[in-house]
Amino acid sequence: DAGVIQSPRHEVTEMGQEVTLRCKPISGHDYLFWYRQTMMRGLELLIYFNNNVPIDDSGMPEDRFSAKMPNASFSTLKIQPSEPRDSAVYFCASSLSGLLEQFFGPGTRLTVL
Amino acid sequence: AQKITQTQPGMFVQEKEAVTLDCTYDTSDPSYGLFWYKQPSSGEMIFLIYQGSYDQQNATEGRYSLNFQKARKSANLVISASQLGDSAMYFCAMRGGLASGGTSYGKLTFGQGTILTVHP
Numbered sequence: 573d574a575g576v577i578q579s580p581r582h583e584v585t586e587m588g589q590e591v592t593l594r595c596k597p598i599s600g601h602d603y604l605f606w607y608r609q610t611m612m613r614g615l616e617l618l619i620y621f622n623n624n625v626p627i628d629d630s631g632m633p634e635d636r637f638s639a640k641m642p643n644a645s646f647s648t649l650k651i652q653p654s655e656p657r658d659s660a661v662y663f664c665a666s667s668l669s670g671l672l673e674q675f676f677g678p679g680t681r682l683t684v685l
Numbered sequence: 686a687q688k689i690t691q692t693q694p695g696m697f698v699q700e701k702e703a704v705t706l707d708c709t710y711d712t713s714d715p716s717y718g719l720f721w722y723k724q725p726s727s728g729e730m731i732f733l734i735y736q737g738s739y740d741q742q743n744a745t746e747g748r749y750s751l752n753f754q755k756a757r758k759s760a761n762l763v764i765s766a767s768q769l770g771d772s773a774m775y776f777c778a779m780r781g782g783l784a785s786g787g788t789s790y791g792k793l794t795f796g797q798g799t800i801l802t803v804h805p
Contacts, residue, residue: 669791
């Protein structure tokens with residue numbers, strides 16, 4: 573079975589540009605999570621969805637960040653406009669119920685110049 | 686609020702020996718779950734083991750076991766018979782239970798991680 577799929581794996585962009593990260597969760601999983609990992613702040617939860625509905629977006633840094641889940645098999649995280657401090661690895665994870673383990677995608681390494 | 690503390694920035698172990706990675710947590714939720722993840726240098730996050738707060742027995746998964754001491758609020762990971770491939774960053778994480786209600790349910794809070802290096 574395919575795991576969580578993220579694209580792109582690497583993204584290099586210039587400050588001010590729009591960035592869209594994509595995630596396909598494991599089929600049948602009803603929870604989807606977006607995390608950001610940096611050396612300074614470690615792993616931070618940005619937002620999570622249950623049955624395609626955003627439940628908690630308190631971790632989203634600011635209005636430049638937005639996330640959507642139009643259906644059970646697809647989610648996007650958008651940064652507009654991007655800034656150098658957004659450079660990080662962004663992980664998507666999914667789980668079957670909120671109680672069970674989360675399975676992580678390979679991550680997207682974002683570099684904003 | 687939930688908090689996870691991993692006090693060991695780095696640990697070293699000889700191949701084939703056992704090693705314990707420390708994790709302490711803080712929560713007011715009577716029901717919670719504790720997880721350990723491994724992150725090798727390639728960057729992916731790999732789930733290792735889970736312990737529920739009401740589980741009577743310590744969780745085990747192959748060479749991994751979780752030393753769960755509820756009264757001390759600790760959930761240490763024990764890796765037996767270390768292998769070179771065990772060299773990685775290890776994260777302890779906690780999620781709230783149903784009593785967390787609202788937006789805390791299902792959220793994972795991660796510790797800062799411990800880098801484990803296995804020497805041949």
